[in-house]
Structure formats: structure tokens, C-alpha cells
Amino acid sequence: MTVRDLREKYLAFFQSKQHDLFPSGSLVPYDVTGRLDESLLFNGAGMVQFKPYFRGVVKPKNPRITTVQKCVRTGDIETAGDLTHLTFFEMLGNFSFGDYFKDVAIAYSWEFITAAEWLGLDPNRVAVTVFEEDDEAYGEWEKHYRAEGIDPASRIFRLGEETNYWPAGAFSSGPPGPCGPNTEMFYWTSGDAPSGSYGKEQFVADEAGGKWLEFWNDVFIQFEWQGSLRNPERPGDGYVKEGMLPLPFQSVDTGMGLERTITVLNGKRDIYDNDAFAPILRRIEAILGGSFKYGAGNTVYEETGGGSLQPFAVVLDRDSAARVVADHIRTAAFCIADGIIPGNAGRGYVLRRLIRRAVLKGQRVLGFAQPFSHEVFEGVIEAMGGYYKELSERRDVIVETLRNEEALFRRTVHTGASILRSHIVDLVAEAGLKEEGSMLLSKPLPVKPRKLPGVVAFKLYDTFGFPLEVTQELCAEAEIEVDTEGYERAMHEAQERSRGASGMDTVYTSISVKVAIGEASALVKANDPSVAVDSHPTATRFLGYESLVAKARIVETRPQVDGAGQATGELLLALDQTPFYAESGGQVSDTGVLIGDGFELKVVNLARHDGVLVHRAEPVAGSSGTPPLQGGGGPVSPDLIGTNRGGGSDGEHGLKPMPPEVAALVGQEVQARVDAPRRRATQRNHTATHLLHAALRQVLGKHVTQAGSYVGPDHLRFDFTHGKAMSPAEVAEVERIVNAQALENLDVKTYPDLPLAEAKARGAMALFGEKYGEVVRMVEVGDFSRELCGGTHVRTTGEIGLFKIRSEGSAASGVRRIEALTGEEAYAWVLEADRRLHEAAGLLKSNPAEVVHSLGALQEALKEERRRRERAEAALVRGSVTTQHIAGKASIVAETILVGDVKLWTRKFQDLDPKTVASAVDERVASDPSLVALAAVVADGKVQIICKAGAGALAKGVHAGRLVGEVAKICGGGGGGRPDFATAGGRLPEKVDEALKAAAGVVRSQMG
Structure with a gap:
């Protein structure tokens, strides 16, 4: 059976049971009223968008609903890559809001699972768990098993609230809100089904061993958990239970994992072995050009070593890496399609982490030499683009975002990985891995290694973009833990966190x-x-x-x-x-x-x-x-x-009566x-934002979509998806188009109660990731722009007045930002720009029309003056460098002494260009390979130290990088570099003479 077949069968079954088909919600967790659920990063269950229905705040047209919901669960990021876990999955669901309850829900589940016309699973290979106190659910299942002649005690198991209550552990620990027991269904995947006396202990052991695969879950929402935070200042301390009240009506939330169920139906144990992943894995194979075949036993070893540590190897599973790449790129594609962009916080951070983990696995384990993530995405479209049209509609944005993120990460990942590997080598060496030859780290080390210091992990993140989780994963391969507390301390010290809220x-x-x-x-x-x-x-x-x-x-x-x-x-x-x-x-x-x-x-x-x-x-x-x-x-x-969310009294939380x-x-x-003038100014900017959006799509392409905005009385800010900076000509054209629409004085019409389907049919733009109800409000500006919008607008575009873009720049990877002004603010900006232009013309002794020409002439004159000065400085430096040395004598001006068989030349320069000095020093050493040249340039209260070591000096053991490092310490600085050439800096010019005199001792120690 294919994924498509299963999807269609499920929906057909529940539609035959009078359920209405409801579209999937966005991965950004908006509910049916359009409100964002701030408690969640992603939509991770079919019920998320229906919370207002469960609470009775909004009443659905039909109390019976069925859906196919896109889900992302971030807790599975580290486990994705095994045979059973995914970060993105499809959840098939059926819901009852005050209609049927446990008896009907369980009957529907059983019928769909076992009836020949639907899934036709062998009832003897199906087991169920119920909450240990839920006699009602146990009794319903008992009837169905007895009807099949199966001993209920061998297939129905009572478990605790951690597995069979929603949310997990909520019966005792909360959080406050709707909750209830659940029942889960499992399928036996390992040979013949258990027979005879088979109890709960054996079931738990077999399920943990992967012999039972969970694929269906019915949640019976019937209570309101009441309680308050133990400590409002420390939400992580949990809640104090104050009671459990029955809800006004009972509801059912059913979830069936599409990928898990298709695995069961097809007799597989690999959740990636189906038509939802086959095109993606084939794409990975094709990009690698035959060097990889999924499922062909792809184990490789990464050898490393160094210092006192003999070579050892880490086992790398290429099949697992391919699953990670397939899963993470699929998840990333759906996130981007729903309007999420890579960033350093929240959903954006998770998305960036997924892409980087995929890139790391693909580059390090699979051997992708060139950027590949955007090519793997083509397999995602092949596998899922038929049902999820947003993948093709936003193809350009997804490809550009993946390409940019991978390029950004690739620029630093090699350096970061090398640094991390050197730390891992040192820690493993300490643990006793010193025997000859290779040793696989799948075996326990003789001694548990120390933790990787948190400050190292943070430096990898801060400097090279390594997420903490990536560092942890690479360290785990070598049985090394990361000091996460130290990481948090380093993070806290490096960042200023603003902790204020309006209340x-x-x-x-x-x-x-x-x-x-x-x-x-x-x-x-x-x-x-x-x-x-x-x-x-x-x-x-x-x-x-x-x-x-x-x-x-x-x-x-x-x-x-x-x-x-x-x-x-x-x-x-x-x-x-x-x-x-x-x-x-x-x-x-x-x-x-x-x-x-x-x-x-x-x-x-x-x-x-x-x-x-x-x-x-x-x-x-x-x-x-x-x-x-x-x-x-x-x-x-x-x-x-x-502050009184817990239901306690005012005094309990420190509020005064x-x-x-x-x-x-x-x-x-x-x-x-x-405030009418303020509102009018805001309305001008809001309508102008709609015009700007339409103009950008006209100039840059239909891939442009809104990624964020600010509409205030003073200015507007518009973030949009686009992979590169706009050219000045593009900015000017967008500005011209918006002003042209304002001059047309187009009517701005609103349609407050338009069916969503009709609005889309009229061409209204909806924000990707936003949740809209069945009835929407559409704002139409002539024939130029149509958007779904709940904001306030001008009556005609002529009210906007002048539109002026004041800046265009980067907001995030793959996202550009425009800031613009309208009306009086735009006019004031133009007046100020004109005033500055006249002022500049006065300083240039020119007129406004000739300012550009005058500036060009001035720049050329400055360049010529700079070239003249550089020639003079170079002549001065060369003359100083080639001055005859005075053997054995010290001088604060210049000195050449013999240190063993090596000539050491030192010189201090004042207010010269370090590049000129470096070039001249390089020429001097090229003419005398036995020379070590050390120059110090003092300028603007700082010191620049330059060192060049000739081939003869290098052969004697001289190391320029270490030499400048030691000399710079005396000047209150530091630095280093290659053995033959290095630079360093200092902040104590008064110590230069002392530092140069100390150089001979450093060279002598290097030569042994």
C-alpha cells in the first residue's frame, strides 16, 4: 500500500462516518480563530488548531472532523536517523467535540484497523494500552477482543500516566488545561505474534525492544486540570495540583501516524522504506553518483589521531546519515513553505539546526563535496508535492533558503569541526586510549573521558555557528559529554539579555x-x-x-x-x-x-x-x-x-487587594x-505596505512573500523572502510603481465576510504560515493588490501621498528588509535629503547638479595623494631595512645581531602603513634567507608587530608565529601565525623597545 492509498482510505472511512474534512493547519501553531499558540514552537498534533473547539470558545459547524495534519516534533531531532523516528510526519486524525466518546471512538478505530475493506490487520497482532484507572476504555476494548476469540488479558495492558494520559504525566503534574486518558494501539512486527500467557511485563519489554510498533492513539479529553505554579519565578519547578473538574462536554482526539502505519501495513521495520521517502533517498543516491546505495550495508570509519594519541576510528553509519538528510531536508522544506525562516531563536533556530545537521551528516558521512540540500529537496517535491501544493508554489523560496543556509554553514564547518576534533582527541587520550593501531569507539573506553568544557562548546557556536546539539552529537560518537552548564554560563556572559515586559x-x-x-x-x-x-x-x-x-x-x-x-x-x-x-x-x-x-x-x-x-x-x-x-x-x-493564572487568591501571588x-x-x-492623526498616518503606511508587497512581486518575482512587518504612524518596515540584495535600479523601480498607484488614487475596498475559497479564487495573497478561518476579510486596492488582512486602511491610495524607501538590507538569511515612509514623514525626509545635498555642494564649492562629478574628482585627487605618500613611505622603509647592520650593538632605531648562526634584525617605525613595512621586510628577507626580520609599527597609540623568517632561520628552528606572540605579550597584546610569517598587536607603545630587545632571547630558546 502507498502513502497516498492510506491517506485516501482513512479520510474516506471517517467521511463515511459523517466527519467533515478539515484542511491541515500550518506548522506555525495557529488555531481555528487565527490566534497563535505561544506555548508551542510548532504544530505537533492534529488537535492543536482545534483547541478553541475543545474549550467550547468556538463551536464547529460539524462536531465530527477528520484531517491530515502536518506535524513537527523537535524532541525527535537527535533520534531521527534510526528506523522509527521522524521530525516531520503526517498525523491522520478524527475528532469529536461533544458528540461521540469512548465507545464509538474505540469501535471506529477497531473497524478501520481490522475490517478487510479498510486496513485488514490481523487482530491477534494488535495490542492496546489504556490508562491504569480507565475501566471504561478497558471494557470497550475487551468486547472487541472477545468477539475475535482473543484473550483480552494478553492484548490489553493498563499503564501509567506517563504513557497513557494526555499531556504526559498531566494526571498528577499538569499543566493546567484540558486533559484526559488515552489508549494506544500497537502492531507486532517480529515473526509470529505472542501466544499463550502474555502479560504486561513482557509487553513492556517487547515494546522497548522494537517488537511492538505504536501507530494509533485515541485521547479522551474530559477534564480540566486545575493548579498553579509552585514558584512563579521558576516555571520549571512545575505545578501544584488543586483539582480536576469535568469539562462541559467530552471530546475525542485521535491520531494515527501515517508513516508508522504504512510501515506496519507493508511488513517493514524501516519507517523510511516507503513511497514517502523512496524518491528522496533515490535523489541522494543520484547526487552521489553511484558511490552510495541505501540499505547496502554502508558502514564507514573516520580515522583520527594526533599528539600522544595513536590513530583510532569512529564508526559512521551512512544509511543512518542518509535517513537524517532525507528527514531533515523534508522537514526544513515544509517549515520554509509555511513561512518559517532560519534564525538564531525559536522556530528559526530549530530550522537552522535541522539544515546544519543535515549538511554535517551529508558532508562528513555521505561525502557530499558540493552543496546538495537544494537538490535533495527535488526528491521531496517528487514524493509529496502532489498532495502538498505549497511545496511547488514556494519552490524558489525553499531552494534559495536551503542554498544560502548551506553555503553559510559550509564556510565555517570545516574549521569548527577540526577544532572540535582536536579537543576530542585530547580528551580521549586522557581516558587511556593509547594502544597501537586502530580501535573502534563502539567499544567502551578504559576510563570515562572528561567533559568537553562549556566554554569550548560556546566558542564553536559563537565563532563557527556550531549549534550546541551538533557539538554534543559529535562528542557522543567518542563517548564524551559536553559541559552544558558551562556552555550556558559562557552564553550568559557573552550576551546581554533584556528581561522586561509590558505586562x-x-x-x-x-x-x-x-x-x-x-x-x-x-x-x-x-x-x-x-x-x-x-x-x-x-x-x-x-x-x-x-x-x-x-x-x-x-x-x-x-x-x-x-x-x-x-x-x-x-x-x-x-x-x-x-x-x-x-x-x-x-x-x-x-x-x-x-x-x-x-x-x-x-x-x-x-x-x-x-x-x-x-x-x-x-x-x-x-x-x-x-x-x-x-x-x-x-x-x-x-x-x-x-499573575493569578493558577486560580489562587490575590494575596497568594503578592497582588494587593x-x-x-x-x-x-x-x-x-x-x-x-x-488619536485620529496617528491612526490616519498608520493607515497610510498599512495600505502602502500592501502596494509595496505587490510591487516587489512584480519587480523581483512571484517567490516574494511577506516574512514580517511593522506598520506604525512613523514608518513601515517590510520583511520579504528574497535571496540577494536588491540593486539600486530595482529599489527605484519598486518605489516608482508604488508612487504610481498612489497617484492613480485607486479605491481601497474591504470585503469583511468573504469565504476563504472565494478570496483565494480572486487572487488574494495569504501570508504563508498564517491560519485563516472559513470566512476572511479581504482588502482590495484597485486591480493592483488583494490581500487577506484585518488591519485598517485609507479609503483611496491618494491619501498615502509620497512614498519613499529609505533603506533596503538583510534581515536574515534569505530575507530582505525595506523601511519606507509615507505622507508628511516622506516629505520631511526628502526635504532633509535636499538640505544635505545643498550643504555638500557648498563644501565642495559646487552646485547640487555637479556634486557627483565634484566628489569623483575629489576622490581621484585623494587616491593620487595616497599613492604618492605610499611611494615615499616605501622608499623610507626600504632605506631603513637595507641599512648596514651594526653587529653586537643595541639601538632603539635599528639593530642587527647574530643569535647563533641566525641574523636577527629589529626596527621600530613611527606612523607608517604596516602593509608597506611588511612588504619591505618581505623583500629584505627574500634577499637574505638567513635573516629573521622583526619590525614594530607604532601608530595611534597601538603597536603592530611584523615578523618574517627566512629559510635558513626556519631550518634552525625559528618560528615567526611564536616569536611575535612572545614579543606582543610584553606590549600588552598577542597574536601569531605561520612559522615563516606572522603578525601581532599590542596596546602599550612604551614597551616596544623592551620587547624588541627581548626578541633575541626568544629566538635563542627556539633554536635550543
Whole structure:
């Protein structure tokens, strides 16, 4: 059976059971509402995008859903390359949200697995595990096994929460949130299935030995785990359990690993031995030109040695390396297709680590001499491009990113690997590996080696781009651990970490806030029947598309607190409706004021949390800052502030009791007024960003997609995928196109409730990696641009005014960044540039039109003056170098002495070009091979030391690199180089004479 066959069978089965097919979510973990799950780096399970359904925040059209979800699990990076683990995989899933539960879910699983028309697996080769306290699930499985005449006790096993509860260990340890028991299905892969008396202990041993392969998992989500952090300052210390409450409804989350199941169905033990990987592995074989055949017993040995250590060898498995390359390039391709770019943090760091690990394995073990990752990707398209269209749609971006990342890593990997290998050799030598001949490190060493120092590991990362994990992996081959604590200390010392937060990111909303919003919305509706109220009153109603001023009611408020729980003087407020835009999609939040009866608050920022817009505000100088205490008040939920996430009391977390004047704000009516000039400036920049995106695709190509943005009132910043710097002509053309659209005064139209499929059919650009609902908002600018966007925009492009690009540069590997201005800011920039041009013309005694010509003439004159000076200096230096030596006498000007059979010449120069001195010294030694020439150049308070050793001196044991190193130490510096030529630096010019005099002693010691 092929991967395609299995995918189609699974979806057909569950669609026959009234499940709706739902598209895969992005690898960037957005949920069905479009909200990013900040707790995850990647989408690692089918249920991630459906969390709002599980929690009841959003209701699906159909409570039964089936999907094929793209997944990445970063915990498997080190194990990928064996026969069972992958970093990217496809998860087939079926879900029930308040519909069927354990009995039906288990029945569906059993039918699909064993029925002849579906998978037709032998029931006797299938075993299941259940949570040790889940009698209900055990009973359901028991019925199915008895119906097949199989002893349930030999195939159903009760295990603990680490394996059979979701999340793992959550029954006892949390974290807070939805949870429940699970049941896992396994298939026997090793000969005849066990018979007779077969118990849990034997099952656990056989599963650990790879005889049982897990391929299916049903999670029964039925509880809300409640608890709080043991120590808010140390989240790693875990949670204190406070209770377990039943959820309002029960749900099922089923996951079947596509690659694992196809392995089972085809009677294989290698998860890479299927049509999802065959084209990728064939591509690797083809690139290597016949020197490698997957599965042909490809073991090689890497020999090394040096110093006191005799040669030894590390076993390298080429088949395993090929699996790593295939898996990691496949994962990287899907990550890039979903908008992730290589970087030094978060998802970008994981992506970079995957690419570098693949490159390291491919270069070191498989023997790829030339860049190969982008060629291996062609196999990924062949294997998976038919089902996942994004691979071909973003082919150019993926190829360019892989090519750039590999080139970047290859430039440093050889040097870094050589340095690491020398440290490994030294550590292994200490452990007692000194016997003659080769010794394979698959055998235990006589003594456990010391750890690789953390400072070494950090230097490899900081200087050569070696991720810590790569260093650990190479060290592990030689049974050496890495001092990770020392690595962290070195990292901490080398970087300044800013640890400040506005506090907005810890705000979250509770059901009580949403109920309050719903009640307030209903109150507005009762007072004014013409007002439309959101059909989902759990979210703040946003009015800012139509109006910048609105009446609203405060439904929740809390004092803003700092990290120590102390009030900052600001307030956090939730309104039932608001004209204020909260930061999203790159557009910054609005600012403005809230005016109430006797008080005024300045809104300085907003944040979105589960549909509620939280306003951060501060009292306006001159107002009381609070309303009269009579009227209002009422209960205030402590859950508005994230420091009380655990459900405990305020005092438990150091929060002061709610001040009565703050509580009195709840229920008050306010006039919400947005800063209109600031909003208009922001809108200009946002619409201009859409025009810029379209213009870039027109000039550079359709591979250009947005990789990040900032849209504020002062400027716009746009990051986009493109493999090289734009030429000045390209920048000018993009700028011209955007200004042309502004001059056309095109209408800007929004379509707020457009089906996603229709928007895409109209050509709307969606951001790769973003999650969109079934209904979207599309912004259309004439026939020039269509994008899915929730931001605010101008009514016509003429409102943008002038558009001016002020910079274009690199944002990351494969990502460029443009910063630009519009309107008044652009005009001010042009005025300033014109002023500087006139000022430069004045200094050149020219006019603006002739500035370029005048600068060219000035540069040519300066070059000629520099050449004249260099000729004069060279003549001076040559004259000094060739001066007759005065044997045996010291001089601070020049000196040549005999040290044994070697002539040592020393000289100090003041304010000359070190390159000129080096060239002249080189010529001098070329004419007298027995000479060692040592020159010191003093300039700008620093010392440059240059040494050249002739062939005769080298034969006597003189080493220029070590000589300059010792001399430079006296001058407060250091350096080194080759035996024949080296340079060093120092910061103590007053020590030069002393250093030059000490050179003879160093040369004498070198000659023995």
C-alpha cells in the first residue's frame, strides 16, 4: 500500500462516518480563530488548531472532523536517523467535540484497523494500552477482543500516566488545561505474534525492544486540570495540583501516524522504506553518483589521531546519515513553505539546526563535496508535492533558503569541526586510549573521558555557528559529554539579555469577563435596537473600521502590576465595544483617551486575548483619574491578570487587594476616542505596505512573500523572502510603481465576510504560515493588490501621498528588509535629503547638479595623494631595512645581531602603513634567507608587530608565529601565525623597545 492509498482510505472511512474534512493547519501553531499558540514552537498534533473547539470558545459547524495534519516534533531531532523516528510526519486524525466518546471512538478505530475493506490487520497482532484507572476504555476494548476469540488479558495492558494520559504525566503534574486518558494501539512486527500467557511485563519489554510498533492513539479529553505554579519565578519547578473538574462536554482526539502505519501495513521495520521517502533517498543516491546505495550495508570509519594519541576510528553509519538528510531536508522544506525562516531563536533556530545537521551528516558521512540540500529537496517535491501544493508554489523560496543556509554553514564547518576534533582527541587520550593501531569507539573506553568544557562548546557556536546539539552529537560518537552548564554560563556572559515586559502579554481573560461583555452588549442593544450586537458576545466588539469615537462600557479592570506584583499607576481595562485597534498583523495599537463622568484615561496600548481587547491606560494629568465612588463597582474577576493564572487568591501571588476606586470603574460608561492623526498616518503606511508587497512581486518575482512587518504612524518596515540584495535600479523601480498607484488614487475596498475559497479564487495573497478561518476579510486596492488582512486602511491610495524607501538590507538569511515612509514623514525626509545635498555642494564649492562629478574628482585627487605618500613611505622603509647592520650593538632605531648562526634584525617605525613595512621586510628577507626580520609599527597609540623568517632561520628552528606572540605579550597584546610569517598587536607603545630587545632571547630558546 502507498502513502497516498492510506491517506485516501482513512479520510474516506471517517467521511463515511459523517466527519467533515478539515484542511491541515500550518506548522506555525495557529488555531481555528487565527490566534497563535505561544506555548508551542510548532504544530505537533492534529488537535492543536482545534483547541478553541475543545474549550467550547468556538463551536464547529460539524462536531465530527477528520484531517491530515502536518506535524513537527523537535524532541525527535537527535533520534531521527534510526528506523522509527521522524521530525516531520503526517498525523491522520478524527475528532469529536461533544458528540461521540469512548465507545464509538474505540469501535471506529477497531473497524478501520481490522475490517478487510479498510486496513485488514490481523487482530491477534494488535495490542492496546489504556490508562491504569480507565475501566471504561478497558471494557470497550475487551468486547472487541472477545468477539475475535482473543484473550483480552494478553492484548490489553493498563499503564501509567506517563504513557497513557494526555499531556504526559498531566494526571498528577499538569499543566493546567484540558486533559484526559488515552489508549494506544500497537502492531507486532517480529515473526509470529505472542501466544499463550502474555502479560504486561513482557509487553513492556517487547515494546522497548522494537517488537511492538505504536501507530494509533485515541485521547479522551474530559477534564480540566486545575493548579498553579509552585514558584512563579521558576516555571520549571512545575505545578501544584488543586483539582480536576469535568469539562462541559467530552471530546475525542485521535491520531494515527501515517508513516508508522504504512510501515506496519507493508511488513517493514524501516519507517523510511516507503513511497514517502523512496524518491528522496533515490535523489541522494543520484547526487552521489553511484558511490552510495541505501540499505547496502554502508558502514564507514573516520580515522583520527594526533599528539600522544595513536590513530583510532569512529564508526559512521551512512544509511543512518542518509535517513537524517532525507528527514531533515523534508522537514526544513515544509517549515520554509509555511513561512518559517532560519534564525538564531525559536522556530528559526530549530530550522537552522535541522539544515546544519543535515549538511554535517551529508558532508562528513555521505561525502557530499558540493552543496546538495537544494537538490535533495527535488526528491521531496517528487514524493509529496502532489498532495502538498505549497511545496511547488514556494519552490524558489525553499531552494534559495536551503542554498544560502548551506553555503553559510559550509564556510565555517570545516574549521569548527577540526577544532572540535582536536579537543576530542585530547580528551580521549586522557581516558587511556593509547594502544597501537586502530580501535573502534563502539567499544567502551578504559576510563570515562572528561567533559568537553562549556566554554569550548560556546566558542564553536559563537565563532563557527556550531549549534550546541551538533557539538554534543559529535562528542557522543567518542563517548564524551559536553559541559552544558558551562556552555550556558559562557552564553550568559557573552550576551546581554533584556528581561522586561509590558505586562500585556500576561493578561488573559476568563469566562466572567466574556459574560460581562455579553451582558453589556445586550444592554446596548436594549437601549438602542438599531445597534447590531455580535452573534458571539464572548469577544469585544470592534468598531474601529467605521468610527474613531464610540460610547462603551467598562466591564472589567485591574491595576497594571510589574514583575514584583507592585502597581505601576496604569490600569488594564476591558470594554464591551471599542474603536481602538489592538496590535495585530504588524499594525501597531491605537492610542487615545477614555472619557468618563469626572475622569479621563489615556490609552497607551492594547492586547488581544481570546477575542477580548485589553486596554492599557493611565490617568490624564489634571483629571482625578477615577470616577465618583457611588455607582458601579460590582464583582471583579481576578483572572484578568495573568499573575493569578493558577486560580489562587490575590494575596497568594503578592497582588494587593483591588482598590475600591479602581473597582468603581466597572460598569461606568465612557467615550472612547482614538488619536485620529496617528491612526490616519498608520493607515497610510498599512495600505502602502500592501502596494509595496505587490510591487516587489512584480519587480523581483512571484517567490516574494511577506516574512514580517511593522506598520506604525512613523514608518513601515517590510520583511520579504528574497535571496540577494536588491540593486539600486530595482529599489527605484519598486518605489516608482508604488508612487504610481498612489497617484492613480485607486479605491481601497474591504470585503469583511468573504469565504476563504472565494478570496483565494480572486487572487488574494495569504501570508504563508498564517491560519485563516472559513470566512476572511479581504482588502482590495484597485486591480493592483488583494490581500487577506484585518488591519485598517485609507479609503483611496491618494491619501498615502509620497512614498519613499529609505533603506533596503538583510534581515536574515534569505530575507530582505525595506523601511519606507509615507505622507508628511516622506516629505520631511526628502526635504532633509535636499538640505544635505545643498550643504555638500557648498563644501565642495559646487552646485547640487555637479556634486557627483565634484566628489569623483575629489576622490581621484585623494587616491593620487595616497599613492604618492605610499611611494615615499616605501622608499623610507626600504632605506631603513637595507641599512648596514651594526653587529653586537643595541639601538632603539635599528639593530642587527647574530643569535647563533641566525641574523636577527629589529626596527621600530613611527606612523607608517604596516602593509608597506611588511612588504619591505618581505623583500629584505627574500634577499637574505638567513635573516629573521622583526619590525614594530607604532601608530595611534597601538603597536603592530611584523615578523618574517627566512629559510635558513626556519631550518634552525625559528618560528615567526611564536616569536611575535612572545614579543606582543610584553606590549600588552598577542597574536601569531605561520612559522615563516606572522603578525601581532599590542596596546602599550612604551614597551616596544623592551620587547624588541627581548626578541633575541626568544629566538635563542627556539633554536635550543
